[in-house]
Amino acid sequence: MVLEPNFVLSWVFLCIAATVSSTLFFFRKKHHRFISKKIQKTKKLPPGEMGLPWIGETMEFYKAQKSNRVFEDFVNPRIIKHGNILKTKIMGSPTIVVNGAEANRLILSNEFSLVVSSWPSSSVQLMGMNCIMAKQGEKHRVLRGIVANSLSYNGLESIVPKLCDTVKFYLETEWRGKKEISLYRSAKALTFTVVFECLYGIKVELGMLEIFEKVLDGVFAMPVEFPYSKFARAKKARLEIETFLVAKVRDKRREMEEEAEKPNTTTLFSRLIEELIKGLITEEEVVDNMVLLVFAAHDTTSYAMAMTFKMLAQHPTCRDTLLQEHVRIKANKGEGEHLTVDDVKRMKYSWQVVRETMRLSPPIFGSFRKAVADIDYGGFTIPKGWKILWTTYGTHYNPEIFQDPMSFDPTRFDKPIQAYTYLPFGGGPRLCAGHQLAKISILVFLHFVMTNYDWSLVYPDETISMDPLPFPTLGMPIKISSKES
Numbered sequence: 297m298v299l300e301p302n303f304v305l306s307w308v309f310l311c312i313a314a315t316v317s318s319t320l321f322f323f324r325k326k327h328h329r330f331i332s333k334k335i336q337k338t339k340k341l342p343p344g345e346m347g348l349p350w351i352g353e354t355m356e357f358y359k360a361q362k363s364n365r366v367f368e369d370f371v372n373p374r375i376i377k378h379g380n381i382l383k384t385k386i387m388g389s390p391t392i393v394v395n396g397a398e399a400n401r402l403i404l405s406n407e408f409s410l411v412v413s414s415w416p417s418s419s420v421q422l423m424g425m426n427c428i429m430a431k432q433g434e435k436h437r438v439l440r441g442i443v444a445n446s447l448s449y450n451g452l453e454s455i456v457p458k459l460c461d462t463v464k465f466y467l468e469t470e471w472r473g474k475k476e477i478s479l480y481r482s483a484k485a486l487t488f489t490v491v492f493e494c495l496y497g498i499k500v501e502l503g504m505l506e507i508f509e510k511v512l513d514g515v516f517a518m519p520v521e522f523p524y525s526k527f528a529r530a531k532k533a534r535l536e537i538e539t540f541l542v543a544k545v546r547d548k549r550r551e552m553e554e555e556a557e558k559p560n561t562t563t564l565f566s567r568l569i570e571e572l573i574k575g576l577i578t579e580e581e582v583v584d585n586m587v588l589l590v591f592a593a594h595d596t597t598s599y600a601m602a603m604t605f606k607m608l609a610q611h612p613t614c615r616d617t618l619l620q621e622h623v624r625i626k627a628n629k630g631e632g633e634h635l636t637v638d639d640v641k642r643m644k645y646s647w648q649v650v651r652e653t654m655r656l657s658p659p660i661f662g663s664f665r666k667a668v669a670d671i672d673y674g675g676f677t678i679p680k681g682w683k684i685l686w687t688t689y690g691t692h693y694n695p696e697i698f699q700d701p702m703s704f705d706p707t708r709f710d711k712p713i714q715a716y717t718y719l720p721f722g723g724g725p726r727l728c729a730g731h732q733l734a735k736i737s738i739l740v741f742l743h744f745v746m747t748n749y750d751w752s753l754v755y756p757d758e759t760i761s762m763d764p765l766p767f768p769t770l771g772m773p774i775k776i777s778s779k780e781s
């Protein structure tokens with residue numbers, strides 16, 4: 297086995313941390329009593345363990361994350377012990393973990409007033425300081441308005457035919473004649489192409505996906521720039537991408553300025569350039585947000601696509617019902633006729649299947665916020681400056697909200713779902729800006745695969761790993777055969 301320098305460094309770092317921690321262990325109680333006393337003079341902290349000094353319960357969190365057992369091994373045992381609001385310390389930060397619809401609403405809907413989103417420094421450096429993920433308040437509102445508007449159902453109407461062509465072309469060139477393919481890799485390549493070709497109108501060239509994946513590899517890495525570290529490699533790749541995108545932005549700007557009489561604002565890219573020309577946003581903001589969207593769409597959409605197929609393989613009745621829905625839609629289309637947004641709206645059962653898949657296997661299980669004021673909740677105080685972790689698990693797996701929560705039942709979405717209980721796309725002002733695009737991409741992909749291919753999983757019991765986003769450990773290979781043959 298070849299050990300990456302980054303991996304070795306991480307281990308050296310962990311060993312040092314462990315030694316220091318055990319030395320400090322004896323001071324632990326004193327230290328925590330001191331901090332608690334200081335805070336408790338005025339505030340009542342939620343129950344919970346702060347773990348070892350400095351590293352806190354990071355090791356337990358990472359271990360659970362790596363094996364995709366954050367709920368089973370980290371969140372749930374603590375809920376059982378301490379209740380729905382609890383304190384811990386993760387990655388050096390005192391953190392409050394909150395669970396439940398009421399807590400989700402409080403944290404997610406009070407972005408900017410009580411909390412702000414809190415991304416690791418590596419993510420912000422690699423996505424760029426100017427992307428909406430890193431922006432707050434008014435600047436966030438303006439940038440999000442442009443992005444979310446283009447990614448709304450109405451904004452996406454015009455890209456559905458292009459999306460169909462992209463999926464058909466991909467299957468034609470990458471699947472035809474093959475007996476086995478990696479579904480997860482396919483979903484990633486396709487998601488990447490959809491963002492570039494459908495949202496930006498930029499043709500994907502050979503090697504582009506690999507460079508982007510180098511950036512994505514570093515998004516959650518330790519932000520240390522040792523030669524060959526994941527982060528250093530990611531920064532180098534980011535520079536390459538920046539150069540490429542800046543050239544594209546300047547070309548597009550020139551083209552649109554020359555065509556000032558009839559600007560073409562149908563793609564998200566042209567919308568961004570239009571705002572750039574008006575002076576409402578900067579070139580850096582255009583580039584950083586283009587990088588962000590690739591990152592935000594990539595592992596999330598691909599994982600949702602792959603897990604939907606896994607759920608269909610495990611639930612043949614659901615698979616039959618879903619197939620019938622697509623056969624009916626196909627039967628109403630002429631030869632070569634594209635799907636429309638209305639066709640996508642007709643894929644009701646399929647969307648329930650995808651939603652149920654994301655309830656059980658959310659591509660993002662939750663995220664961190666930072667309290668910008670003391671927050672009183674549930675008889676406790678979340679102190680200003682502390683991190684807050686909200687999770688989908690606290691509600692997705694709660695039997696009082698979703699009956700028999702661990703069973704796969706798409707029809708549970710026949711009935712409306714209580715607000716802030718189903719959160720694969722988050723909520724509040726930071727609700728996923730691309731959720732409609734994700735929905736359309738997944739459903740269109742399902743449509744063409746289900747109506748053109750017979751398929752089966754190569755490893756029905758394939759495990760899921762996390763790093764830190766979940767992915768099928770073996771890339772979810774599937775056997776395929778064209779229905780035509």
Ligand code: HEM
Pocket residue numbers: 413428429440443491588589590592593594596597600658659660663664719720721722723725726727728729730731733734
């Ligand atoms: C199944 C696929 C997807 C899932 C599960 C997902 C999930 C999420 C979640 C949970 C958040 C909120 C994070 C937080 O509250 O801290 C988020 C934010 C975001 N997502 Fe998605 N996402 C998906 C696909 C996409 C796609 C396709 C795009 C665009 C191309 C996108 C763009 C964004 C953006 C820009 C944000 C940041 C919004 C802001 O800060 O205002 N996502 N996503």
